[in-house]
Amino acid sequence: ISLGSCTMKLNAASELLPLSRPEFTNIHPLAPEEQATGYRELVDNLSEMLKVITGLTGVSLQPNSGAAGEYAGLRVIRSYLESIRQGHRNKVLIPASAHGTNPASAVQAGFDTITCACDELGNVDMKDLKEKAESNRKELAALMITYPSTHGIFETEIKEICRIIHACGAQVYMDGANMNAQVGLTNPGTIGADVCHLNLHKTFASPHGGGGPGVGPICVAKHLTPFLPGHGIFGNQQNEVSAAPFGSAGILPITYGYIRMIGAEGLTQTAKIAVLNANYLAACLNETYGTVYRGENGFVGHEMILECRKITEETGITENDIAKRLMDYGYHAPTLSFPVHGTLMIEPTESESLAELDNFVNTMLHIWIEIQEVKNNEADKADNVLINAPHPEYEIVGDWSHAYSREKAAYPIDSVKENKFWINVARV
Numbered sequence: 001i002s003l004g005s006c007t008m009k010l011n012a013a014s015e016l017l018p019l020s021r022p023e024f025t026n027i028h029p030l031a032p033e034e035q036a037t038g039y040r041e042l043v044d045n046l047s048e049m050l051k052v053i054t055g056l057t058g059v060s061l062q063p064n065s066g067a068a069g070e071y072a073g074l075r076v077i078r079s080y081l082e083s084i085r086q087g088h089r090n091k092v093l094i095p096a097s098a099h100g101t102n103p104a105s106a107v108q109a110g111f112d113t114i115t116c117a118c119d120e121l122g123n124v125d126m127k128d129l130k131e132k133a134e135s136n137r138k139e140l141a142a143l144m145i146t147y148p149s150t151h152g153i154f155e156t157e158i159k160e161i162c163r164i165i166h167a168c169g170a171q172v173y174m175d176g177a178n179m180n181a182q183v184g185l186t187n188p189g190t191i192g193a194d195v196c197h198l199n200l201h202k203t204f205a206s207p208h209g210g211g212g213p214g215v216g217p218i219c220v221a222k223h224l225t226p227f228l229p230g231h232g233i234f235g236n237q238q239n240e241v242s243a244a245p246f247g248s249a250g251i252l253p254i255t256y257g258y259i260r261m262i263g264a265e266g267l268t269q270t271a272k273i274a275v276l277n278a279n280y281l282a283a284c285l286n287e288t289y290g291t292v293y294r295g296e297n298g299f300v301g302h303e304m305i306l307e308c309r310k311i312t313e314e315t316g317i318t319e320n321d322i323a324k325r326l327m328d329y330g331y332h333a334p335t336l337s338f339p340v341h342g343t344l345m346i347e348p349t350e351s352e353s354l355a356e357l358d359n360f361v362n363t364m365l366h367i368w369i370e371i372q373e374v375k376n377n378e379a380d381k382a383d384n385v386l387i388n389a390p391h392p393e394y395e396i397v398g399d400w401s402h403a404y405s406r407e408k409a410a411y412p413i414d415s416v417k418e419n420k421f422w423i424n425v426a427r428v
């Protein structure tokens with residue numbers, strides 16, 4: 001499973017170029033410090049940049065993924081609580097809009113989890129949050145909150161949420177995997193979080209890979225810095241989470257190069273465009289599919305959840321059929337049925353051009369027409385382009401007995417005629 005799979009932004013080749021230099025690639029992760037002074041400078045400079053970006057004081061680049069960052073951050077919180085004689089605090093409050101890795105990491109780190117409800121708009125239900133924080137006041141270790149949330153919105157009450165949790169003597173863990181909607185505009189330090197992780201493979205240009213290598217650094221507020229992961233090589237193994245002292249250090253030059261090349265202004269611009277692109281798609285698809293959640297001001301954040309449940313009710317066509325049909329149009333299916341069943345979650349990111357966004361909108365609207373054909377009985381309910389999708393080349397050139405044409409299956413719009421990506425396998 002690839003890391004950070006919901007943010008598949010495009011990364012420039014220039015960011016990867018340093019990795020072809022032997023000075024970067026030929027070094028062993030456990031090389032003695034005096035043979036790696038250049039790397040150390042890069043690690044220190046990058047850490048300083050991440051402190052500025054997150055508004056926090058300490059950084060560890062050791063975790064190898066976002067989820068590993070969550071685990072490391074929670075261990076840091078536990079160590080801190082133990083140091084102030086609050087080690088008995090063993091519960092972590094997690095809103096339903098959090099990313100799925102949050103509860104998994106909390107359990108892995110030995111905590112019990114409590115789920116906090118969300119309201120109809122997708123925001124944290126403040127009444128439920130207050131009640132659960134209050135009734136678990138003495139045992140509460142932390143809140144883990146994804147911001148902007150997996151519901152694709154910025155919680156307007158985020159500062160109040162942090163205040164409530166702190167008033168209970170607990171810590172706030174902000175899942176910063178969606179940081180590409182924040183950089184330069186706001187940050188975990190500003191909202192009052194104590195710990196956050198970043199997904200360098202989502203926000204800062206390193207590749208997702210097939211399971212890695214990833215980097216999920218944690219950034220922490222001042223009172224937590226003494227508890228950051230150490231490493232045996234430095235004679236202090238506290239909260240160590242990776243065999244190598246700086247985790248996947250070999251790919252740090254990518255993020256370093258990305259930040260240096262794009263600069264502070266460029267980073268802020270990417271955050272604005274990430275949010276703009278998601279809102280552009282949401283606006284273009286509002287009259288047809290519609291989005292499940294919007295923030296209080298009517299906008300989505302970095303991503304949006306496309307409503308498909310009504311379509312299923314009316315036509316039998318599911319979000320799964322739409323995802324598979326997208327492959328016929330050359331698109332990798334977006335996140336499916338997460339975090340809301342019966343929906344598609346789409347995150348265009350800042351890296352897609354307007355032309356590409358328009359092509360995607362055109363594709364989704366064309367699929368909408370195909371859905372209407374099923375609804376209006378113009379297409380056979382049991383044999384249509386959606387439920388049979390995707391259509392690989394071997395099916396198109398083979399015997400054909402479908403109620404629709406080969407052309408409709410394989411070349412539904414002009415852009416596909418010009419640039420067809422053939423899927424290898426049909427639906428199993």
Ligand SMILES: Cc1ncc(COP(=O)(O)O)c(C=O)c1O
Pocket residue numbers: 002003004005006007065066067068099101146150175177178199214216
């Ligand atoms: C909000 C959020 N948190 C955490 C993660 C987990 O990151 P990783 O896949 O690097 O473990 C993701 C991954 O996409 C995410 O979107």
